[in-house]
Amino acid sequence: MDQAELELFRDTVVRFLREEVAPHYEDWERAGRIPPEFYLKMGENGLLCVDQPEDYGGIGAPFAYSMVVLEEVSRAGYMALASNLTVHSDIVAPYILHLGSEEQKQHYLPRMASGECIGAIGMTEPGAGSDLANIRSRAEADGQGGWVVNGGKTFITNGQNAGVVCAAIKTDPSRGSKGVSLLLLDTDQEGFERGRNLEKIGQHAADTSELFFKNLRVPAGKVLGREGGGFGHMMDELPRERLALALTAVAHARGAVERTLVYVQERQAFGQNIGQFQNTRFTLARAQSEVECHWAFIEKGIAKYERAELTPVEAAMIKYTTTELENRICDQCLQLFGGYGYMAEYPISRDFVDARIQRIYGGTSEIMLEIVARSLLGR
Numbered sequence: 234m235d236q237a238e239l240e241l242f243r244d245t246v247v248r249f250l251r252e253e254v255a256p257h258y259e260d261w262e263r264a265g266r267i268p269p270e271f272y273l274k275m276g277e278n279g280l281l282c283v284d285q286p287e288d289y290g291g292i293g294a295p296f297a298y299s300m301v302v303l304e305e306v307s308r309a310g311y312m313a314l315a316s317n318l319t320v321h322s323d324i325v326a327p328y329i330l331h332l333g334s335e336e337q338k339q340h341y342l343p344r345m346a347s348g349e350c351i352g353a354i355g356m357t358e359p360g361a362g363s364d365l366a367n368i369r370s371r372a373e374a375d376g377q378g379g380w381v382v383n384g385g386k387t388f389i390t391n392g393q394n395a396g397v398v399c400a401a402i403k404t405d406p407s408r409g410s411k412g413v414s415l416l417l418l419d420t421d422q423e424g425f426e427r428g429r430n431l432e433k434i435g436q437h438a439a440d441t442s443e444l445f446f447k448n449l450r451v452p453a454g455k456v457l458g459r460e461g462g463g464f465g466h467m468m469d470e471l472p473r474e475r476l477a478l479a480l481t482a483v484a485h486a487r488g489a490v491e492r493t494l495v496y497v498q499e500r501q502a503f504g505q506n507i508g509q510f511q512n513t514r515f516t517l518a519r520a521q522s523e524v525e526c527h528w529a530f531i532e533k534g535i536a537k538y539e540r541a542e543l544t545p546v547e548a549a550m551i552k553y554t555t556t557e558l559e560n561r562i563c564d565q566c567l568q569l570f571g572g573y574g575y576m577a578e579y580p581i582s583r584d585f586v587d588a589r590i591q592r593i594y595g596g597t598s599e600i601m602l603e604i605v606a607r608s609l610l611g612r
């Protein structure tokens with residue numbers, strides 16, 4: 234990979250964020266949603282699904298390019314956008330690319346790269362979050378190769394904007410987790426209903442929704458991967474999802490440190506910049522050292538993912554350590570802003586609340602520790 238070209242691509246991303254996101258982000262946060270037209274703009278600029286092959290509408294770039302998009306979005310503090318993009322470009326599109334039939338790839342991927350069709354991943358249900366085997370949504374065969382789906386999902390990122398939901402559904406409830414399949418649900422079908430855009434404490438612009446399936450008819454050819462293979466497929470795809478979330482965590486922490494560095498060199502107390510107090514200096518020095526250290530872990534993860542060697546245990550370690558770090562650093566940086574850090578108009582307050590969910594979605598920190606512990610100690 235040509236590093237100079239990657240840096241040119243980074244410049245394009247940064248410019249795009251400055252021109253197309255910065256002027257609107259506050260409005261999107263207030264509206265609780267990023268308008269669908271914005272994704273068309275991202276598509277036009279070649280910033281969606283960038284590592285998809287050109288045959289499917291991407292630019293066929295290496296995986297690192299997709300990570301640069303997430304890195305710069307997170308570093309700038311646009312974490313709602315980072316979540317939406319992670320799901321769209323780095324979860325749903327790779328699911329379809331890796332598991333889809335040729336027809337599915339041709340049908341969805343070019344429209345995902347252009348931003349016409351936004352992707353969502355539907356695993357969580359009210360009674361099944363960490364314990365995914367407990368999902369209740371079910372599909373019954375319609376006798377013509379298709380399915381009739383009933384049930385619902387909750388907490389679904391991109392839920393309001395999505396054109397397709399890759400949903401985990403029980404197609405054979407008698408077989409427990411072996412009876413789960415992934416179905417591609419088109420959101421314009423009768424029987425597919427969007428619930429509320431849920432109100433959250435942070436990442437307001439990331440639309441997060443309930444979804445309901447009421448006798449939703451799904452035609453033949455919409456099972457993604459193997460029928461009954463849904464659980465295995467999810468396990469196979471999780472390392473990329475967790476690596477992407479980890480990368481957003483470290484990039485976001487780096488951005489929080491950068492925003493704090495500016496503030497502490499301006500704010501005066503006791504006749505000097507607060508950046509001159511040893512506590513401030515050491516807090517920021519420690520944070521920056523930890524960011525660099527964790528970034529090395531991310532780079533190792535990216536290299537291993539590119540060689541198809543990133544294991545679920547390593548991905549769990551990376552997600553756990555980096556999202557905990559992100560939360561710690563955003564908290565410490567907010568402290569350096571004093572009372573202003575608690576004011577919504579200061580971006581550091583957004584950094585603080587936006588970071589919090591990263592320890593929960595994509596698998597909670599406790600579930601990450603379970604995965605690591607099992608690899609050390611067995612069940």
Ligand SMILES: Cc1cc2nc3c(=O)[nH]c(=O)nc-3n(C[C@H](O)[C@H](O)[C@H](O)COP(=O)(O)OP(=O)(O)OC[C@H]3O[C@@H](n4cnc5c(N)ncnc54)[C@H](O)[C@@H]3O)c2cc1C
Binds near residue numbers: 362390599
């Ligand atoms: C903003 C947001 C966006 C989301 N986006 C999506 C999305 O796009 N698609 C999707 O499918 N889901 C999404 N989720 C759901 C998210 O992945 C789940 O919330 C998460 O996996 C936790 O599940 P839960 O909320 O049911 O918590 P629970 O599973 O009920 O967990 C509650 C607590 O118990 C702990 N716990 C559970 N099991 C164990 C165990 N075995 N050992 C130790 N502790 C345990 C957990 O760590 C947690 O602290 C999103 C959630 C939010 C809030």
